[in-house]
Amino acid sequence: MTVAGPYLKKQLELDKQQLIKILSFSAIACLVINIIALLFPKFWRNLLIGKEKLEFSLTFQDVMWFIFVIGIFLVIHRVKRLREIQKYKGHTYLPEDFETIIDSGYLTEVIKKTKKDAGEDLGILPYMILQICLQFRTNNSISLTTDFLTKQLELFFHEVELGFSKIKYIIWLIPSLGFMGTVYGIGLAVSRLSEGSLDDPELLTKMASNLGVAFNTTLLALILSVILQYFAQHYEAKEEDIINGFGKYILDNLINKLIEHK
Numbered sequence: 001m002t003v004a005g006p007y008l009k010k011q012l013e014l015d016k017q018q019l020i021k022i023l024s025f026s027a028i029a030c031l032v033i034n035i036i037a038l039l040f041p042k043f044w045r046n047l048l049i050g051k052e053k054l055e056f057s058l059t060f061q062d063v064m065w066f067i068f069v070i071g072i073f074l075v076i077h078r079v080k081r082l083r084e085i086q087k088y089k090g091h092t093y094l095p096e097d098f099e100t101i102i103d104s105g106y107l108t109e110v111i112k113k114t115k116k117d118a119g120e121d122l123g124i125l126p127y128m129i130l131q132i133c134l135q136f137r138t139n140n141s142i143s144l145t146t147d148f149l150t151k152q153l154e155l156f157f158h159e160v161e162l163g164f165s166k167i168k169y170i171i172w173l174i175p176s177l178g179f180m181g182t183v184y185g186i187g188l189a190v191s192r193l194s195e196g197s198l199d200d201p202e203l204l205t206k207m208a209s210n211l212g213v214a215f216n217t218t219l220l221a222l223i224l225s226v227i228l229q230y231f232a233q234h235y236e237a238k239e240e241d242i243i244n245g246f247g248k249y250i251l252d253n254l255i256n257k258l259i260e261h262k
Helices: 005-009 016-037 042-048 060-090 104-118 124-139 142-163 165-195 201-253
Strands: none
Touching: 016 042, 016 060, 042 201, 060 124, 060 165, 060 201, 104 124, 124 142, 124 201, 142 165, 142 201, 165 201
């Protein structure tokens, strides 16, 4: 069993069935957004979906909404994991009073108490406690056991960071698509210059419409990425805080109460 145990063994990759569900729901969500946006005034229609009526042609806004919904699903996936991890905080695995000293007999009791829950996919707290107990039983050194706890925490923090990597990529991807839409819209506007005279009112109207598309894609992209960035940072920090709390709990109620045998 590795330092990260079942938590690392259970990869953050979504299985195929979940992926199909997310992609299908994202497509449906985009259709619903298109329908709702058509009820708004012209400015909001152009901003939200980049079209005047419901049609099968995709706009940059459609693609951004599709990816945004996928990002929201990934955040929800992390929130569910977070709740599962938090469940183990309610278990009393270690003595929390100041008088108790953990000797070899008490250490055995702790191992028995945590062994079952440590085998769960997200039983991070009982797993960490079990590994600390086994490590101390092997080396009989509080110093080495403390170093082992530090390495455990570093590995779990790294795992949290990896878990949010897909969401962070989406946060980067949405503005990139928005800038692509801006370049595309400006390119269309410039291409209109070859179609007629600058004195032609229709030409100026078409150019203004293309420029509107260009800037709307960037504006929507920035709004969506800011929303997703907030949730990603919030829940990543919350997950790291929980892991850090586990480390403090183990340090206060296990390592500081161990007795080295001479």
